[in-house]
Amino acid sequence: MKNRTNEQLCALAQKGDTEARSLLVEQNAGFLRKTAGELYRSMNLAQSNLCVDCEDLVQEGSIGLLSAAAGFDAARGIKFLTYAAPAIRNAMTDLIRAEFAQFEQKVVHGENELGIQIIRLEDVRSEEEQAQRIEAISHPLAHSPEEIYIKQEELSELYQALGKLSAREQTYLLYRFGFADDTAHPLLGTALHFHLGESRAKRTEEQALDNLWLELPWWY
Structure with a gap:
């Protein structure tokens, strides 16, 4: 099972194979971490006061990857990771947007209590x-x-x-x-x-x- 390609694992996952789903995430962990790191740095999340770290982004990216696996069609001749990359990145970005929306609400209703320094x-x-x-x-x-x-x-x-x-x-x-x-x-x-x-x-x-x-x- 571990020597199977992404495309083969997708086919098995679509048939309900839970082990194939887990291996698909494990096999692409490097790509998930790389994408999460790029987003974390480019959006300067370390200084953003949001409760989001790289592991949170990796977890959301894993969900995006599995969602992409459900709709993947190898017959189209596209590599799985090429197909899944936008879904992975969008899942991570959606998490950041959701956290940002909550952060805005907190600041509006109690900026002084939070002690947050905002760059305007x-x-x-x-x-x-x-x-x-x-x-x-x-x-x-x-x-x-x-x-x-x-x-x-x-x-x-x-x-x-x-x-x-x-x-x-x-x-x-x-x-x-x-x-x-x-x-x-x-x-x-x-x-x-x-x-x-x-x-x-x-x-x-x-x-x-x-x-x-x-x-x-x-x-x-």
Whole structure:
């Protein structure tokens, strides 16, 4: 049984074989942990005040994997893990969304009692983030003089445009797209970081990008 492929285990699991279901999870534990780790880091969950750790994500991912196994059809010629990956990630993300919704309710009804320190867009000094990022990018590293010049010209135009936005919009975009730390953060992760609802974060992003686009020189 242990030497069977994912696809073979799926076929057995669909017939009600509980051992095959367990082996399917065990056999793909590495992928589950890798996906959980990527989400945990990209969404900065360690600093989010949510009661979610990697093991919670792995458990939810296992449920997503088994749900995918129930609908898997090997005749389509797709590898099981390729088919199951979106369901695994969605299951993990759904857990984070559910925890975030509960966290929002707690903060609304008793922020002071919880002693939670919330990062708000209005409280972040985007000027410092921007200055630090420009200084870091300006270092030549291994680029040729021509590459450095072109990159600095493009970045100069971008930061000039960013400088014309509100501090709130600057801060959001600097974090969301990795200008501040070279790491682009997903929408939900950015919402968690700034304690915004997901829909509000999306509206903030759309408005900020629209305003940025209008300030870029190649728009005219």
